[in-house]
Amino acid sequence: MLVLSVASAAGNDAAMNRDSVIAVQNEAARRARLAMWLSLAAGLLMLAGKWAAYLMTGSAAIFSDAAESVVHVAAVGFASYSLMLSGRPANPQFPYGYEKISYVSAGFEGALIILAAVVIIYQAVHRWIEGLVFEHLGLGTTLIAAASIFNAALGLYLISQGKKNHSLILEANGQHVLTDSWTSFGVVGGLILVLLTGWKPFDPLLAIAVAVNIVWTGRGLIRKSFGGLMDEADPALGATIRQHLDKLTREIGIGYHGVRYRGTGISLWVELHLLFSGDTPLAEAHATATNLEERLKEAFTVPVKVITHLESAEDHSRVHNDPHYEGKPGITTPPNSS
Secondary structure, eight states: OHHHHHHHHHHHHHHHHHHHHHHHHHHHHHHHHHHHHHHHHHHHHHHHHHHHHHHHHOOHHHHHHHHHHHHHHHHHHHHHHHHHHHTSOOOSSSTTOSTTHHHHHHHHHHHHHHHHHHHHHHHHHHHHHHOOOOOSHHHHHHHHHHHHHHHHHHHHHHHHHHHHTTOHHHHHHHHHHHHHHHHHHHHHHHHHHHHHHOOTTHHHHHHHHHHHHHHHHHHHHHHHHHHHHTTOOOHHHHHHHHHHHHHHHHHHTOEEEEEEEEEOSSOEEEEEEEEEOTTSOHHHHHHHHHHHHHHHHHTOSSOEEEEEEEEETTTHHHHOOSOOOOSSSSOBOOTTOO
16 A cells, blocks of 8 residues: 555665664763763862862861862762663663663752752851861962862853753753852852951851852752653643644644653653544554654654554544543544544
């Protein structure tokens, strides 16, 4: 039949497209791993510099920055492991693969950030009560300023690479690095105030302000992690999926409903029901569904997995006694169905 021959030709094209998509995905994974190793090396370098500045000065604000860097290095280590694990193929023990480790990594990083904030506040209050003594504040401020500029550039790079390579792990790490840079800039500003005014309480007050700021960042990462692990809907993404499905089903002449989708932090999974006329042969319906699946995958820049369920448009309501989960308002039916 014509539909089968067209679907067969489309299948050959899809096979070639899949090969090129796999090559692109492999290159994206390589770039993501390289960026993560760069982040880890930079984090260790920043950690050494900031702790040196703290030991020289005894500043609570610099301690807050150094403590956040300890968290950052630990988080990058876990993120690097998560990035490696997320690329493993599915197996009988984990039939859906390991990609959702991305959300675990983001949540872990957020929790560590909040833990660092608690330590920073405790240390700032403790040093304020014990008495504030500073040494070599000018040199320490210079070291932190240099680290701030470097971290800002690194954070922007990691965020751009995360978005470009569709890696939540990399993007979350970039957000953390960028937050670290703003923290450092704040510390520098406070230390300059101490140098200019001689009023030492600026130092612990600034450390507490830094802690409050990074709590907000940690909360955001945990919120994003929870939403991803619980498959929270993204209205904008759902609308985009349905726009593509409306176009494809209209061109093919079939209907659909019951759309569900979920992101893994790396790829997108889409499930839907396709509605065919009751007299459509199974082989033809299957070929048409396969054609639609491949065309839907090509509409996105991220890896997409599509699962379709074939139904007869005429009696699907009778067969399904329970209401479907709502994936699309109403039901789009084939032009030749009742």
